[in-house]
Amino acid sequence: xxxxxxxxxxxxxxxxxxxxxxxxxxxxxxxxxxxxxxxxxxxxxxxxxxxxxxxxxxxxxxxxxxxxxxxxxxxxxxxxxxxxxxxxxxxxxxxxxxxxxxxxxxxxxxxxxxxxxxxxxxxxxxxxxxxxxxxxxxxxxxxxxxxxxxxxxxxxxxxxxxxxxxxxxxxxxxxxxxxxxxxxxxxxxxxxxxxxxxxxxxxxxxxxxxxxxxxxxxxxxxxxxxxxxxxxxxxxxxxxxxxxxxxxxxxxxxxxxxxxxxxxxxxxxxxxxxxxxxxxxxxxxxxxxxxxxxxxxxxxxxxxxxxxxxxxxxxxxxxxxxxxxxxxxxxxxxxxxxxxxxxxxxxxxxxxxxxxxxxxxxxxxxxxxxxxxxxxxxxxxxxxxxxxxxxxxxxxxxxxxxxxxxxxxxxxx
Amino acid sequence: xxxxxxxxxxxxxxxxxxxxxxxxxxxxxxxxxxxxxxxxxxxxxxxxxxxxxxxxxxxxxxxxxxxxxxxxxxxxxxxxxxxxxxxxxxxxxxxxxxxxxxxxxxxxxxxxxxxxxxxxxxxxxxxxxxxxxxxxxxxxxxxxxxxxxxxxxxxxxxxxxxxxxxxxxxxxxxxxxxxxxxxxxxxxxxxxxxxxxxxxxxxxxxxxxxxxxxxxxxxxxxxxxxxxxxxxxxxxxxxxxxxxxxxxxxxxxxxxxxxxxxxxxxxxxxxxxxxxxxxxxxxxxxxxxxxxxxxxxxxxxxxxxxxxxxxxxxxxxxxxxxxxxxxxxxxxxxxxxxxxxxxxxxxxxxxxxxxxxxxxxxxxxxxxxxxxxxxxxxxxxxxxxxxxxxxxxxxxxxxxxxxxxxxxxxxxxxxxx
Numbered sequence: 001x002x003x004x005x006x007x008x009x010x011x012x013x014x015x016x017x018x019x020x021x022x023x024x025x026x027x028x029x030x031x032x033x034x035x036x037x038x039x040x041x042x043x044x045x046x047x048x049x050x051x052x053x054x055x056x057x058x059x060x061x062x063x064x065x066x067x068x069x070x071x072x073x074x075x076x077x078x079x080x081x082x083x084x085x086x087x088x089x090x091x092x093x094x095x096x097x098x099x100x101x102x103x104x105x106x107x108x109x110x111x112x113x114x115x116x117x118x119x120x121x122x123x124x125x126x127x128x129x130x131x132x133x134x135x136x137x138x139x140x141x142x143x144x145x146x147x148x149x150x151x152x153x154x155x156x157x158x159x160x161x162x163x164x165x166x167x168x169x170x171x172x173x174x175x176x177x178x179x180x181x182x183x184x185x186x187x188x189x190x191x192x193x194x195x196x197x198x199x200x201x202x203x204x205x206x207x208x209x210x211x212x213x214x215x216x217x218x219x220x221x222x223x224x225x226x227x228x229x230x231x232x233x234x235x236x237x238x239x240x241x242x243x244x245x246x247x248x249x250x251x252x253x254x255x256x257x258x259x260x261x262x263x264x265x266x267x268x269x270x271x272x273x274x275x276x277x278x279x280x281x282x283x284x285x286x287x288x289x290x291x292x293x294x295x296x297x298x299x300x301x302x303x304x305x306x307x308x309x310x311x312x313x314x315x316x317x318x319x320x321x322x323x324x325x326x327x328x329x330x331x332x333x334x335x336x337x338x339x340x341x342x343x344x345x346x347x348x349x350x351x352x353x354x355x356x357x358x359x360x361x362x363x364x365x366x367x368x369x370x371x372x373x374x375x376x377x378x379x380x381x382x383x384x385x386x387x388x389x390x391x392x393x394x395x396x397x398x399x400x401x402x403x404x405x406x407x408x409x410x411x412x413x
Numbered sequence: 414x415x416x417x418x419x420x421x422x423x424x425x426x427x428x429x430x431x432x433x434x435x436x437x438x439x440x441x442x443x444x445x446x447x448x449x450x451x452x453x454x455x456x457x458x459x460x461x462x463x464x465x466x467x468x469x470x471x472x473x474x475x476x477x478x479x480x481x482x483x484x485x486x487x488x489x490x491x492x493x494x495x496x497x498x499x500x501x502x503x504x505x506x507x508x509x510x511x512x513x514x515x516x517x518x519x520x521x522x523x524x525x526x527x528x529x530x531x532x533x534x535x536x537x538x539x540x541x542x543x544x545x546x547x548x549x550x551x552x553x554x555x556x557x558x559x560x561x562x563x564x565x566x567x568x569x570x571x572x573x574x575x576x577x578x579x580x581x582x583x584x585x586x587x588x589x590x591x592x593x594x595x596x597x598x599x600x601x602x603x604x605x606x607x608x609x610x611x612x613x614x615x616x617x618x619x620x621x622x623x624x625x626x627x628x629x630x631x632x633x634x635x636x637x638x639x640x641x642x643x644x645x646x647x648x649x650x651x652x653x654x655x656x657x658x659x660x661x662x663x664x665x666x667x668x669x670x671x672x673x674x675x676x677x678x679x680x681x682x683x684x685x686x687x688x689x690x691x692x693x694x695x696x697x698x699x700x701x702x703x704x705x706x707x708x709x710x711x712x713x714x715x716x717x718x719x720x721x722x723x724x725x726x727x728x729x730x731x732x733x734x735x736x737x738x739x740x741x742x743x744x745x746x747x748x749x750x751x752x753x754x755x756x757x758x759x760x761x762x763x764x765x766x767x768x769x770x771x772x773x774x775x776x777x778x779x780x781x782x783x784x785x786x787x788x789x790x791x792x793x794x795x796x797x798x799x800x801x802x803x804x805x806x807x808x809x810x811x812x813x814x815x816x817x818x819x820x821x822x823x824x825x826x827x828x829x830x
Binding site for chain 1: 505609
């Protein structure tokens with residue numbers, strides 16, 4: 001018995017990573033901003049949507065990890081092998097758009113955080129872009145990445161702040177369980193954004209690729225599963241406390257989030273006068289991390305599906321396509337943010353809605369593949385997994401239709 | 414002609430009625446460039462038909478059958494038959510000529526004397542553009558910049574394919590072409606593969622080739638392969654490897670698994686490996702092999718040669734024979750050259766060199782390399798504090814430690830592990 005336990009712990013440590021680390025990177029600039037806006041504008045009302053989203057997140061992430069363990073292939077590769085070049089272009093095209101939007105949102109995060117220190121975006125954004133480019137191309141990103149990951153712990157301060165702000169717990173828990181809905185386009189769009197920033201398209205590709213890459217055996221898969229669920233829980237807890245903290249501070253005082261400085265207000269109960277600095281540092285760190293990781297996941301997915309040389313451990317000249325995609329993504333992200341007078345907060349939230357609108361495409365492919373016996377053998381989805389994931393897919397499509405409809409009817413945003 | 418160009422083409426019977434569209438081509442593997450043996454047609458009235466090639470009359474703008482629709486026979490797909498669209502297109506294949514794993518963008522076919530031959534696979538960018546139907550547009554744009562998307566054809570007799578069934582990856586045809594390669598080249602290909610493919614290739618090789626191949630792969634790859642094998646098979650392969658290499662692999666496994674595999678191994682072999690596992694990998698103890706030839710000083714040259722004949726299949730190097738006393742202490746060395754020129758009845762102690770160049774168990778790689786270089790040795794004996802010989806370090810093991818690992822161009826890891 002003891003023997004088994006020791007092996008268990010070892011295996012868990014060995015496979016730990018994809019879930020928990022992706023979760024840490026998931027709360028990026030867009031995530032923080034979207035949750036903050038949700039909490040500030042609608043109080044605790046978004047908690048029930050968050051709860052459902054996190055449950056589906058854990059299911060979808062587990063599906064990706066399972067596909068990675070069984071097939072030892074990335075999602076892009078599987079789509080290519082099963083559906084051919086055209087469908088691959090379609091799915092990866094959607095991924096590219098979603099990832100570019102996310103990258104723009106993260107460069108907006110860089111701009112917003114440095115401007116809190118009075119460093120103009122026209123300086124900080126190009127500098128960061130060039131720095132991230134060199135870090136990856138010169139091969140030292142993996143070392144720096146650990147520092148970034150460590151600094152994501154800053155978001156732990158939301159938990160403390162959320163508790164110190166003395167929220168109305170009864171109200172909060174009630175809102176987390178009892179659904180409520182506001183019929184206005186802004187709310188619908190924010191709902192799509194909350195879902196799109198929690199279950200991002202890039203995460204699904206990245207988790208599956210990492211699990212496949214590590215060669216996690218399906219026999220040892222239960223330990224991987226634990227890692228995935230812990231990761232989803234982590235994302236959920238941080239998101240929950242961001243909403244609670246902003247609801248208990250900003251919403252209570254009727255402050256609408258228009259700049260990053262407004263959002264920082266939610267950390268006041270914990271950090272007092274240092275709230276701004278703490279928030280800016282956290283935002284800057286998360287934005288930098290995701291600004292590199294998301295373009296890398298695009299490059300990685302494309303290279304896998306089209307059989308191009310994959311970089312990171314290769315030189316620029318050996319993997320031109322890989323680095324080309326990476327460079328293009330970073331350049332687009334940085335340049336868009338430099339448009340004069342761009343509203344940073346709105347940009348970030350819109351970017352998350354784009355992720356949310358495109359997510360169903362990824363989910364449908366995942367559902368199709370994971371229920372294919374030839375590919376998955378005995379490891380196809382359970383009925384419950386299928387029902388919940390399909391429900392989320394249909395729900396998202398419904399919300400998108402609703403939002404477009406509201407616009408067409410001239411209800412305005 | 415390419416598969417993407419004929420895919421979906423109308424299929425007409427002899428009367429000129431369109432019965433359906435081409436869905437796939439069936440090829441029965443054989444030496445060289447196999448012909449298409451049957452076509453799979455998506456029928457207009459629903460369902461699919463598998464029609465033998467003998468009933469296909471010609472391939473032009475469309476496929477024309479030599480019979481009316483009601484005379485069409487059914488071809489039974491055989492176990493080893495390849496479906497070009499299902500099994501080859503968009504899949505990863507092994508290019509045994511350039512030792513790589515690549516993804517197929519298109520399949521090259523050649524019509525000849527009423528048959529359609531499978532020539533090879535296209536892995537170039539142009540194949541990808543053709544699939545999207547934009548190859549001519551790309552050509553036109555490319556012309557402006559004096560650039561042309563490349564076509565890269567791998568001849569079919571250099572291709573090895575995988576298939577997937579019930580979640581498992583299998584080699585479509587037992588790895589014939591692959592197993593004929595040099596183990597070092599198989600290792601290069603395996604380094605490129607994903608774990609499931611690796612396991613499948615190793616499974617398909619005979620124990621000896623598998624062992625040689627494993628010895629040549631990257632450290633991480635070795636571990637992932639052994640982890641995916643059954644204990645018994647892993648033990649068989651490790652027994653076949655040099656004890657020092659087996660110890661290196663086992664040393665990187667989790668302790669539990671290592672014990673399980675050691676238990677499955679022959680006691681003798683397991684003992685050797687266990688001893689080696691005790692030493693630090695970066696020292697002479699960790700690098701050495703226990704398979705060397707040791708003799709007593711009172712036997713004759715002829716007797717030594719007999720011993721060599723008997724043992725050489727086992728020993729890693731036969732260029733040196735070490736002379737030891739009753740306590741295994743190193744007292745001399747004879748080179749193969751000395752041995753051959755010595756008269757058969759001359760006793761070892763009369764022509765051995767008694768001042769043996771050696772290193773201690775804890776010698777570093779730098780020390781080993783310097784010593785080998787200074788005295789121009791192919792192998793170096795390793796002794797403990799009491800001058801008892803423990804093993805030898807061969808020049809190839811030393812080189813492996815020193816040279817930068819140029820194949821370390823592994824799949825990237827976005828995340829540190």
